[in-house]
Amino acid sequence: MFITLEGIEGSGKSTAMAGIDAWLKTAGFTVTRTREPGGSRLGAPLRTILLDTMNTDILPETELFLYLADRAQHVGHVIRPALAAGDVVLSDRYADSTIVYQGYGRGLDPHLLHQLNDVAVAGLWPDLTFLLDLPPETGLRRALSRNRQEGRHIAEGRFEAECPDFHQRIREGYLTWAALHQDRFRIVNALAAPDTVLADIRAHLEAWRVGRKKT
Numbered sequence: 001m002f003i004t005l006e007g008i009e010g011s012g013k014s015t016a017m018a019g020i021d022a023w024l025k026t027a028g029f030t031v032t033r034t035r036e037p038g039g040s041r042l043g044a045p046l047r048t049i050l051l052d053t054m055n056t057d058i059l060p061e062t063e064l065f066l067y068l069a070d071r072a073q074h075v076g077h078v079i080r081p082a083l084a085a086g087d088v089v090l091s092d093r094y095a096d097s098t099i100v101y102q103g104y105g106r107g108l109d110p111h112l113l114h115q116l117n118d119v120a121v122a123g124l125w126p127d128l129t130f131l132l133d134l135p136p137e138t139g140l141r142r143a144l145s146r147n148r149q150e151g152r153h154i155a156e157g158r159f160e161a162e163c164p165d166f167h168q169r170i171r172e173g174y175l176t177w178a179a180l181h182q183d184r185f186r187i188v189n190a191l192a193a194p195d196t197v198l199a200d201i202r203a204h205l206e207a208w209r210v211g212r213k214k215t
Contacts, residue, residue, distance in 0.1 A: 002091075004092075004130070006093060008167055032090070039070075039078050040070070063106070064102045064116070068098070095117035099114055103173065104170065104174075139167070140164075143160050144157075
């Protein structure tokens with residue numbers, strides 16, 4: 001089973017990932033947790049390039065192909081081997097991030113981005129994608145506070161530094177993309193308390209498992 005979490009900056013993906021991971025392990029599953037960008041050995045330096053606030057001159061097309069390179073390596077060296085071993089794979093971001101950020105955010109064609117990502121992942125899309133949704137101003141406030149506390153405001157703050165309109169486009173883009181792919185997207189209210197968010201995700205997971213058993 002392949003599960004991804006998506007959302008704007010500060011939506012609580014990391015907290016939700018930890019909760020899902022613990023719950024799945026308690027239920028007897030072996031779990032591989034990973035993230036994008038930077039989920040593979042080769043991807044680690046690409047993460048630095050993509051997220052560092054000093055790299056303000058990256059063109060949208062350059063950004064796109066760096067993400068695609070990171071993702072192709074991530075799928076081939078981390079995700080597919082874990083799935084083949086029978087693990088549940090949890091990933092903090094995946095191809096939907098690129099379609100939304102570089103498409104709805106940067107103005108590239110989402111349809112073309114879907115095609116390019118399909119090549120990069122060799123047709124591997126998640127079974128379930130949880131979209132943690134909340135207003136951009138709330139998410140940014142959380143993200144900026146977290147980055148300052150962890151000393152990451154320069155090394156990993158490039159997207160947080162974007163203008164408010166950009167983040168609003170990202171939120172709207174996610175909701176639009178989720179509506180187009182309702183078969184695997186589940187929208188979660190990320191304004192709720194972490195325990196409530198996790199309970200909502202668990203309910204979706206249980207419903208998905210029941211539905212799979214009936215088919």
